[in-house]
Amino acid sequence: MSRVLVLNSGSSSVKYRLFDGAQTLAKGLIERIGESGGEVPDHRAALQGIMDEIDLAGLAAVGHRVVHGGADFTAPTVIDDQVVARVEALVPLAPLHNPAALTGIEVARKLLPEVPQVAVFDTAFHATIPPEGVVWAIDKSLAEQWQIRRYGFHGTSHAYVSRRTAEVLGRDPAGTNVITLHLGNGASACAVQGGRSVATSMGMSPLPGLVMGTRSGDIDPTVIFHLHRVAGLPLDEIEDSLTRHAGLLGLTGANDLRTVLERRAAGDADATLAFDVYCRRIREYVGAYLAVLGRVDAITFTAGVGENSPAVRAASLSGLEPLGIAVDPARNERREEIISPPGTRIPVCVIPTDEELEIADQSREALSLPR
Ligand code: ADP
Numbered sequence: 369m370s371r372v373l374v375l376n377s378g379s380s381s382v383k384y385r386l387f388d389g390a391q392t393l394a395k396g397l398i399e400r401i402g403e404s405g406g407e408v409p410d411h412r413a414a415l416q417g418i419m420d421e422i423d424l425a426g427l428a429a430v431g432h433r434v435v436h437g438g439a440d441f442t443a444p445t446v447i448d449d450q451v452v453a454r455v456e457a458l459v460p461l462a463p464l465h466n467p468a469a470l471t472g473i474e475v476a477r478k479l480l481p482e483v484p485q486v487a488v489f490d491t492a493f494h495a496t497i498p499p500e501g502v503v504w505a506i507d508k509s510l511a512e513q514w515q516i517r518r519y520g521f522h523g524t525s526h527a528y529v530s531r532r533t534a535e536v537l538g539r540d541p542a543g544t545n546v547i548t549l550h551l552g553n554g555a556s557a558c559a560v561q562g563g564r565s566v567a568t569s570m571g572m573s574p575l576p577g578l579v580m581g582t583r584s585g586d587i588d589p590t591v592i593f594h595l596h597r598v599a600g601l602p603l604d605e606i607e608d609s610l611t612r613h614a615g616l617l618g619l620t621g622a623n624d625l626r627t628v629l630e631r632r633a634a635g636d637a638d639a640t641l642a643f644d645v646y647c648r649r650i651r652e653y654v655g656a657y658l659a660v661l662g663r664v665d666a667i668t669f670t671a672g673v674g675e676n677s678p679a680v681r682a683a684s685l686s687g688l689e690p691l692g693i694a695v696d697p698a699r700n701e702r703r704e705e706i707i708s709p710p711g712t713r714i715p716v717c718v719i720p721t722d723e724e725l726e727i728a729d730q731s732r733e734a735l736s737l738p739r
Contacts (some may be wrong), residue, residue, distance in 0.1 A: 370737040370738055370739065371387060372387045373427060374386075374387065374430075374727045374731070375433070376433040379464075379468045380402060380406075381399045381400070382398045382411065382415065386423075387725070390728075396418070401414050415479055424480070428484075429483065429732065430486070432485060432488065432727075433727055435462055435465035435466060436519065436521075437487075437489030437519075438519065439515065441489045443492055443495075443734070445487050445734065446486055446734055447485040447486060452470065455469070464611070490521040491519040491523055494568050501566060504516065519570075519571070520558070520569075522550045526556075526568070527565075527726060529721050533548070537665070537666060539665065544562065544665045545562065545663055546666045546667070547559055547560075548670065551650070552674075553672065554574050554580050555579070555585075555673070556574070557657060559657035561661055569586075569653055575610060582613060583610065583611050583614055619638060619641065619642035622639075625677060647686075651685065654684070654685065664714050666714065667716050678701050681707065682700055685716060691713075692712055693708070693714050695708060696708060703718050
């Protein structure tokens with residue numbers, strides 16, 4: 369038996385799921401940790417609550433989601449003191465994300481000292497992107513000194529979904545090229561060549577690339593200088609604006625795409641423009657990754673928006689028929705696994721992501737445990 373507990377620790381929440389093989393035995397979410405009105409005062413109490421709740425018999429591993437693995441971590445890694453220190457050293461690269469994972473790791477190691485723990489990094493899948501896809505054309509010595517380069521995120525999702533796409537199409541993942549579009553609150557695109565990431569839209573942080581719920585995605589960096597120098601905004605405020613008050617929220621006042629779609633249906637001009645900006649950005653990345661890959665065997669939508677919005681899927685790929693890309697309206701509405709009409713050159717798929725399952729599988733792999 370190889371049961372795995374997957375923990376996804378955020379700054380004020382812990383998501384957990386207990387697996388037996390691919391089967392989920394228990395799952396839950398503890399929110400508003402340490403906030404007034406929250407259930408628990410800190411991460412220790414949250415994790416203690418989870419341990420009390422679930423049956424720990426036969427637990428073979430704990431898999432931790434860690435957002436940033438820097439250039440250092442290119443695979444799931446069994447956690448020891450040294451690994452913790454290396455993840456700590458990455459905090460300056462991911463000040464908004466890594467501290468929470470470290471807290472989760474520290475508490476879980478104390479509570480379950482005899483269970484091996486594995487760190488699974490959002491960045492690791494992108495370690496295969498070639499240098500020309502991660503280097504930005506800035507002063508080389510500055511980039512090296514400060515570890516400035518593209519890292520990419522959502523790696524467990526892109527890995528899982530690209531592999532599943534090949535399975536759905538009855539192909540060998542090692543010989544299949546897929547453009548994966550992970551469209552959730554955060555959103556990113558990835559070009560996957562034979563199971564390996566070769567391009568992705570997020571960067572040093574999850575800020576660039578596609579338009580997201582509250583993040584801007586790509587902008588000209590001059591916007592930041594301008595807001596600082598001309599508008600007089602402090603840098604922290606600009607960062608907060610671009611990460612938490614931009615994207616769909618910035619354009620419409622609502623970060624949830626469902627709200628934007630409702631307002632658009634009612635004729636709201638801001639919502640209509642936001643939808644168009646959102647879908648056009650996806651189309652631009654699809655075009656870019658067609659060029660990166662040369663041969664594309666599938667385009668796959670996943671995550672909250674990608675799995676649930678026929679409107680976004682249709683609009684993002686509209687006008688691409690000359691490139692052999694089309695969406696069949698009826699299949700798209702029914703959300704079939706393949707939503708392109710039969711006979712189009714590049715199949716378009718909708719594949720539900722499962723980052724926790726992928727983390728559980730990768731944790732077992734790191735420990736050479738059977739599934
Ligand atoms: P996260 O990135 O937090 O894991 P999800 O992948 O669950 O988020 O995606 C959440 C987003 O999915 C919501 O903010 C919402 O905009 C979108 N979404 C969920 N259901 C629908 C739907 N039926 N139609 C359109 N958008 C949806």
